[in-house]
Amino acid sequence: MTDTALREEICLLAKSLFDRGLTHGSTGNISARTEDGGLLVSPTGTSFGRLDPARLSRFDASGQLIGGDKPTKEMPLHTAFYDTRGTAGAVVHLHSCHAVALSMMTDVDEDDFLPPLTPYGLMKLGRVKLLPFFLPGDPAMGQAVRGLAGRRSAVMLANHGPVVAGKDVEAACNAIEELEDTARLAMMTRGMGARALTEAQVRAVVTTFDVEWDA
Numbered sequence: 001m002t003d004t005a006l007r008e009e010i011c012l013l014a015k016s017l018f019d020r021g022l023t024h025g026s027t028g029n030i031s032a033r034t035e036d037g038g039l040l041v042s043p044t045g046t047s048f049g050r051l052d053p054a055r056l057s058r059f060d061a062s063g064q065l066i067g068g069d070k071p072t073k074e075m076p077l078h079t080a081f082y083d084t085r086g087t088a089g090a091v092v093h094l095h096s097c098h099a100v101a102l103s104m105m106t107d108v109d110e111d112d113f114l115p116p117l118t119p120y121g122l123m124k125l126g127r128v129k130l131l132p133f134f135l136p137g138d139p140a141m142g143q144a145v146r147g148l149a150g151r152r153s154a155v156m157l158a159n160h161g162p163v164v165a166g167k168d169v170e171a172a173c174n175a176i177e178e179l180e181d182t183a184r185l186a187m188m189t190r191g192m193g194a195r196a197l198t199e200a201q202v203r204a205v206v207t208t209f210d211v212e213w214d215a
């Protein structure tokens with residue numbers, strides 16, 4: 001994909017997320033690998049509803065900022081995914097309401113943040129790691145992602161928001177939507193005795209759809 005087309009796609013999908021309330025105000029950030037091995041990144045302080053394709057921060061393949069506005073303060077988080085997951089072509093971070101609410105529940109499993117409620121939740125995300133609370137922009141978040149050594153495509157920052165890597169912008173956006181929707185189901189059905197997928201059903205999804213699960 002050309003630089004121009006990628007800029008348009010980033011802004012279009014970010015606006016779509018914003019318009020559906022998946023992140024609000026000036027929250028969230030998004031990045032994608034360019035054809036020349038560089039990165040296009042949302043500038044700090046911008047709204048997903050109004051990203052300007054011409055002003056996206058542009059990095060070259062050596063990580064030098066070569067154009068556009070000042071990048072998101074979460075660069076260490078984004079680069080941690082690119083450096084540890086060779087398949088990562090895009091990274092998206094949102095402040096999506098239900099995922100944040102679920103991260104505040106004291107009984108969630110840190111190694112498996114989302115309950116196995118639907119097949120697509122498993123297929124698009126694999127196992128999601130709940131990371132502790134960090135200050136926004138804290139490079140320690142990047143270190144925490146590096147500590148996972150590329151074994152997770154999705155993490156949840158406690159009391160803050162999800163971060164998902166995908167092979168391209170569309171895949172990363174689809175996956176983070178799945179994360180929010182699964183968290184919404186989990187919050188909606190909390191304490192209602194809802195039936196999750198059984199271990200056998202989870203295993204069938206994992207093997208049939210080649211889900212990253214046991215790493």
Ligand SMILES: O=C(CO)COP(=O)(O)O
Nearest residue numbers: 028029044045072073136
């Ligand atoms: O979500 C955010 C911080 O976690 C938004 O920060 P930026 O505006 O720097 O991207």
Ligand SMILES: [Zn+2]
Nearest residue numbers: 028095136161
């Ligand atoms: Zn954030």
